Amino acid sequence: MLASSSTRPRRVAGFLAKSAPAVISVGLLLVTWELYANHSGIKPTILPAPSRVLEQAILNRGALIDNAIPTIRATLLGFACSLSAAFVFSVLVDFFQPLRRALFPVFIVSQTLPLVAIAPLVVLWFGFGLAPKILLVALVTFFPMLVALVQGYEATEAEIGQMLRAMGAGRWRVFVLARLPSALPYFFAGLRISITYAVVGAIFAEYAGAAKGLGIYMLNAKNNFRPDLVLAAVAVSAVLTLVLFGLTVLLQRIAMPWERVGREPSGKGRRG
């Protein structure tokens, strides 16, 4: 306990030192943008300054929040559906290899569909409600998650499998005891990528047709010549994506404590 309380300030300092370059680069970008927008004579209806975007975002916070909620709902529900389906299919594929040859071509084709073309069609078929959004989010995130899981199972150390079978474990025990935990790093890598796709997918679906949501909000703002509000909505979606991304990182830290421990120098040395 003593050790952890003395390392905490050092860890915070380390985090600040690590994030400093990112803070500086983003800050520089915003300052340059602000200076250009204010002094080049460009009209705010073409390129608003970041300060104006922030000001308008605060003024319109009610509408932004109101429109962000359906987007968050579509993202999370779609992603949850996609994740459950990917897990079920990954298990099936792991146990019945022929299924992989039957299903993967279909899934790969699903990844080649241009979202621009498919989103309006899905809206046409399923209406302006939640269903087409969930479907589109699932469409863009399902395959990456499935591939991550299947690859993760296959990354199981062969000797662990051999040892478990020698212990008398059946296929299901080997799966639960070895293959599933071995897939965790791959799962989280897939999760980090897919969660960003999920937000983009939801906004795209709303763009193609929705009653409410950040996507349709952006479309309306654009049509009303309000780029400041478009950018405010973009900022909200960026924050939303970053928060979800951060959650996956946090989740990984909680789910895989051995990862952290292995990297920390513990004085005992890893080898020898």
Next chain:
Amino acid sequence: MSRLELRHVRKAFGGLDVLADISLSVGAGEFVSILGPSGAGKSTLFQLLTGAEHGAGEMFFDGAPLDDHGRHFAFMPQRDALMPWRRIIDNTTLGLEVQGVGRKAARARVAPLFAEFGLVGFERHFPAQLSGGMRQRAALLRTVVQERDMLLLDEPFGALDALTRAALQRWLEQMWRHHRWTALLITHDVREALYLSDRIYVLSARPARIVREIKVPLPRPRDPTAAAAPLASALEAEILDILLNPQPFKGHDDD
């Protein structure tokens, strides 16, 4: 009375003969080594014993044909195969867990062994926090606690540095004298085989057959400096000669 007996065991992987003709026996409480060049098919032999692969020939345990593989052998693979996501205590109980022993009961059975295996205080550590030697001892603890009839050790010290390996060989010899496990060790290290074994089977290059059976009459406890003793060095020279100057196979009757 031999516990394990193999008669003319053969195995081919798609036209490629890996094991040509293996006949051997291991007695109760005996430490036997299989010594051979890398890639000779030593690990394939263990796969036959654990039931991961099936070959031709006959295999007996306590005089009965070997059918229920899981019951007789506790297998320790080449690398430690510790699960990075399990703490050391949960890694060592793995075999018991697979046997259906409850978590609490399994922990109670492994706990007293931690002292002997030099792992006290590391129960709650993850494998990545342990040194190579400690990981290997944890892997052996996981193996012996299954209380099977016989240990199968597949080059358990192969991945370790020379000093750690020497330390673990001494430690294992000492442990074996206390416990008298029936053990079959695969190795390509001549000194390791001489230091630990009662008997050594020398394997030819692939396709593997047994080219010599050598009794190791060195007294126990084995003197760590025994490698320098005249008898040990004579045996070492003899084995190296067999391994390095392979004779054309002339038939070998050991039944």
